[in-house]
């Protein structure tokens with residue numbers, strides 16, 4: 001994976017969805033955006049709600065996300081480490 005643009009804070013000009021926690025990112029809301037290249041180029045959006053947990057996951061030595069953390073990795077991490085929050089965010093009930 002190559003980094004085309006390192007993570008940086010931007011203000012949303014249209015609605016997006018957080019790539020880690022699925023939260024809707026509203027127009028005018030600040031979020032972290034990065035651009036990566038694998039076999040194709042894509043943007044990765046990370047909202048303020050989950051950013052502290054994303055940072056924490058990367059710093060948690062029990063896990064190895066040195067190759068990057070997918071959305072599924074993050075969901076697994078949250079269900080493992082912050083089950084109450086994960087249920088609040090993603091529970092269908």
Ligand SMILES: [Zn+2]
Pocket residue numbers: 018019020021022023046047048049050051
């Ligand atoms: Zn998020």
